[in-house]
Amino acid sequence: MTRPHGYARYRLDGCRCYTCGWAVAQYNDAREHAMRRGTWQPWTDAEPVRVHIRNLQDCEMGLRTIAAHAGVNRKRLQAVLHGRPERGTPPQRQVRPAFAAAVLAVEPALENLAPHTPISPLGTRRRAHALVAVGWPQQHLAAHLGMNPGNFGTMLVRDHVLVRRALAVRAMYDALWRADPADHGATPGGITRARKYAADRDWAPPGAWDDDTIDDPDAWPDWTGKCGTVEGFWAHRYITAPPCQPCRDAFNADGRARKAAAKEGTTA
Known part of the structure; x- marks a missing residue:
């Protein structure tokens, strides 16, 4: 392969044309200025x-x-x-x-990443679950991706997903999470069934996820805006959703702290 004219061709191939000579002169000039300023860092x-x-x-x-x-x-x-x-x-x-x-x-x-690279399915799964939670029937999501419903369901339970599929689901999520399924052909009955199906499985809706947490394996959905606190635990009751693990942990920790304080007060 022929190297383009410039500094490398001057030094490595011995070319002495005007373009190569000019590139070397520019390089040497910049180097001398940097050395005088004490900023020369060749390696x-x-x-x-x-x-x-x-x-x-x-x-x-x-x-x-x-x-x-x-x-x-x-x-x-x-x-x-x-x-x-x-x-x-x-x-x-x-x-x-x-x-x-x-x-x-x-x-x-x-x-x-290469399109056929297998990766964690977590973000893909969470996005699909979130769309179902707001009323998107799975057959509609499958059709959006050009898949049949059976293959779509299989994708959600596999231990990996291909990069090309993850990108397609991410694009679908970005396009549909604020859209009304009814405007895209979903029937009222289908929307109700999708929401119930997701609720029975504690699938979090889009509002519970941020873009920087939905792919994070250590992140939990923030159902209430206060998840991870005692207030979040009671907020779950208000929205008739089972408390998430961070809220249960906060509630239990608060209970233990109260018992310890009561015990100290009794023995004081």
């Missing part, structure tokens, strides 16, 4: 980059995908991870700052 530690690459790999991102999103050559990532075995060189200890910044900017977002 930086490779370890944070190496750790980040491994974290991305743990999130099912391959080196080709990481390289594509960072705009770098895959072999440079391999050199950071494993060195160059064919040359007998160990993993790089230092990298250029621009290279480090490009790699560290890559995040394991769904959009960056």
